[in-house]
Amino acid sequence: MKTEIETQHLTYFLSVAETGSFRKAASRLNVGQPAVSRRIQRLEDILGVSLFERRSTGARLTTAGTCFAARARVIVDDLRAATDTARGAGLGENGYLRIGVIASLSRGPLRQVLESFVDSHAYVDLCIAELDRGQLLTQLSHRRLDLVVAPGKPDHESGDGLILAHERVYLAVPSDHPLADRQGLRWSEVLKETFVVSTQEPGPEIHDYLVRNLSDLGRTVQVRRHSMGREGIMSLVGLGFGVSLVADHWLGVRYPNVTFVPIGNDDEIVPFSMIWRPENDNPALRRFISLARIEAKRSGALS
Incomplete structure (x- = not known):
């Protein structure tokens, strides 16, 4: 019974x-x-x-x-x-979403997607982590992260992906530097500058980007590495330790005595991509990807 x-x-x-x-x-x-x-x-x-x-x-x-x-x-x-x-x-209305980033959230497409997602999915527990690329991809592979947003094109060996944005590159210079008043710069005009970059992400990628653009101009790139985050590097720029590079989405934050000047040709852009594991069936992730596709189309990164 x-x-x-x-x-x-x-x-x-x-x-x-x-x-x-x-x-x-x-x-x-x-x-x-x-x-x-x-x-x-x-x-x-x-x-x-x-x-x-x-x-x-x-x-x-x-x-x-x-x-x-x-x-x-x-x-x-x-x-x-x-x-x-x-x-x-x-339905992706609640649950959790874990995102790893090598990017600023101060402005740009990623910020727009996050704002839209939070507005429509207020009950999803959203967790964001900043780590080195290798650590982010390892956690993505082991499903400790649902999504990674980082500079560069999608690495399809790491999962599915899409380009979220193409952004201009800017030179961060002290506001009292002779180059601060320029509307745009060519790479040949910064050959004598000392660049300060972080040993943390995205510092190594900035170093590689500098080498690619300056090595063919006949001069060794002067780079000083510091074990500091992005805010610390910008503070060093403001103090006159050197200049540095940032992408457009970093311009949402202002730093004392730092001015941002476009560098390179008008068509010189850096892609920022999202990567996720195709077998990840987290509904919140799928909703986020849908919003990201809308934003990528709006910004012209996705046709």
Whole structure:
């Protein structure tokens, strides 16, 4: 004989407790009164106690029934919340999304996508991490991250991807530097400058970018590496330690005594890409990718 309490037992019991009547509970549940009576009787048999005092005027909770009602309500409410949470996670309305970045969130397409995602998915737990590229790709591979956003074209060996944006490159110079008033610069005009870059991401990529653009101009690139983050490097620029490079999306932050001047030809751009694992079925990730595609089309990075 079955002795387990079923959800329907609790639902019928609470309906009688709330309405104070077997007849009214049956009407609310859209079932016959005998069905309600049988369920309540079965529940009382399982528990071994009377839950209601049956009267001609209705049903009133016993002392045991009152204690049971308080706990039963919590169980039913928790079950309903768990059901809603699971369904919402399946639709990408809640759950979690873990993003690794080598980028500034101060402005640009990534910021736009994040703002749109947060506005429409307020109950998704969003976690963002800044690490070196190797660490980010390792965590992506092991599903500790859902998505990586970094400079460069998508590395399809690491997963699926799309180019989110193409951005101009700027030279960060002290505001009292002779180049600060220029509307644009050529690479040949910065051959004598000392560049300060971080040993952290995206410092190594900036170093490689400098070498590619200056090595053919007949002069060794003067680079000073510092174990500092982006804010620290910009502070060094402002203090006159040298100049550095940034992409357009870094321009949303202002630093003391630092001016940003476009460098290179007008068509000289740097791609920023998103990478994710194709087998990752996280609904929140799929919603984020959909918003990113919309933004990439708007910015012209995706046709």
